[in-house]
Every structure is written in structure tokens, then in C-alpha cells.
Amino acid sequence: MAHTLIGTVTSDKRDKTITVSIVSRETHPLYRKQYTKTRKYTAHDEKNEARTGDRVQIAMTAPISKTKAYTLVKVLEKARGTVELKEDVNIVELPEKVGADEIAKAKKAEAEAKEAEKAAKKAAKADKADEAAKAEGEEA
Numbered sequence: 001m002a003h004t005l006i007g008t009v010t011s012d013k014r015d016k017t018i019t020v021s022i023v024s025r026e027t028h029p030l031y032r033k034q035y036t037k038t039r040k041y042t043a044h045d046e047k048n049e050a051r052t053g054d055r056v057q058i059a060m061t062a063p064i065s066k067t068k069a070y071t072l073v074k075v076l077e078k079a080r081g082t083v084e085l086k087e088d089v090n091i092v093e094l095p096e097k098v099g100a101d102e103i104a105k106a107k108k109a110e111a112e113a114k115e116a117e118k119a120a121k122k123a124a125k126a127d128k129a130d131e132a133a134k135a136e137g138e139e140a
Contacts, residue, residue: 003060004073005041009050017068018045020058043070053079 007022022039043058050056055077058070 004057005059005070006055006057006076007041009052009054009056010040012045012048012050012052016045016048018043018050018056018072020056020070041070042067043072044068045072050075051079 005020005022007020009018010021011019020041020043022041024037024039025034026037027034041058043056044061044064050072054075056075057073059073060069061071063069064071
């Protein structure tokens with residue numbers, strides 16, 4: 001049989017064409033470290049039967065186009081499924097673009113609000129102390 005490869009379909013977006021990734025572990029000849037090497041091949045899928053994630057077998061043929069020189073022989077294993085997020089999870093509300101001046105103004109306003117809150121607490125304590133002093137003065 002012709003030169004055959006087994007890999008995983010990474011793209012099936014094009015009509016009658018799939019992209020197959022073949023991953024192999026190799027050892028560096030000098031450093032003896034293992035590393036993964038991924039090669040991508042485009043293959044002709046006449047019936048559009050392969051989907052992303054499927055394990056497939058492809059075989060070398062005469063060139064079909066500029067990049068396609070392989071055809072799909074068979075789908076060895078179907079993908080087990082993909083996880084899809086709900087629409088409300090996918091929607092992310094991004095804040096409007098804010099300039100540095102607007103950020104500084106917001107921080108300043110926040111600091112002023114904290115200062116006003118502290119002043120109000122001090123005034124409330126002073127009022128309570130005055131009322132207590134008046135109550136003592138009236139009792140005496």
C-alpha cells in the first residue's frame with residue numbers, strides 16, 4: 001500500500017479538505033532530550049465524513065492541488081465530543097476604554113468620599129459627647 005499516516009483532524013472547515021496533525025516524539029541526536037514534533041498535512045475528504053478531533057488514516061496520492069497530496073482512507077475513531085459553553089458564559093462585558101485622567105478623577109472622588117465619611121463619623125461622636133455632657137449638666 002502507499003505511504004499511510006495516522007493522525008488527528010485539526011480542521012474540517014474547508015469543503016472536501018481536512019487538516020490532519022501527526023504528533024511524534026523524537027530524541028535530539030546530541031542532547032538526548034525528547035521533544036514532540038507536529039506535522040500538518042492537508043488531505044482530500046471526498047464525502048466530508050471526518051470531523052475535528054477524529055483519528056484518521058490518510059494515504060499519499062498524486063497531487064490533487066497545490067497543498068493536497070493525501071486522501072482520507074478511513075476514520076479510525078470518532079471524536080468523543082466537545083464541550084460547548086452556554087451563550088451567557090461566552091459574553092464578557094468589557095468596560096469602556098478609560099483614559100488615565102478619568103482613572104485619576106475616579107480615585108480622587110473615592111478618596112474624598114472616604115474623607116467625608118470619616119468626618120461624618122467624627123461629627124456623630126462629638127454630638128453624642130455633647131448630648132451626654134448636657135444630660136449630666138441637667139442632672140446636677
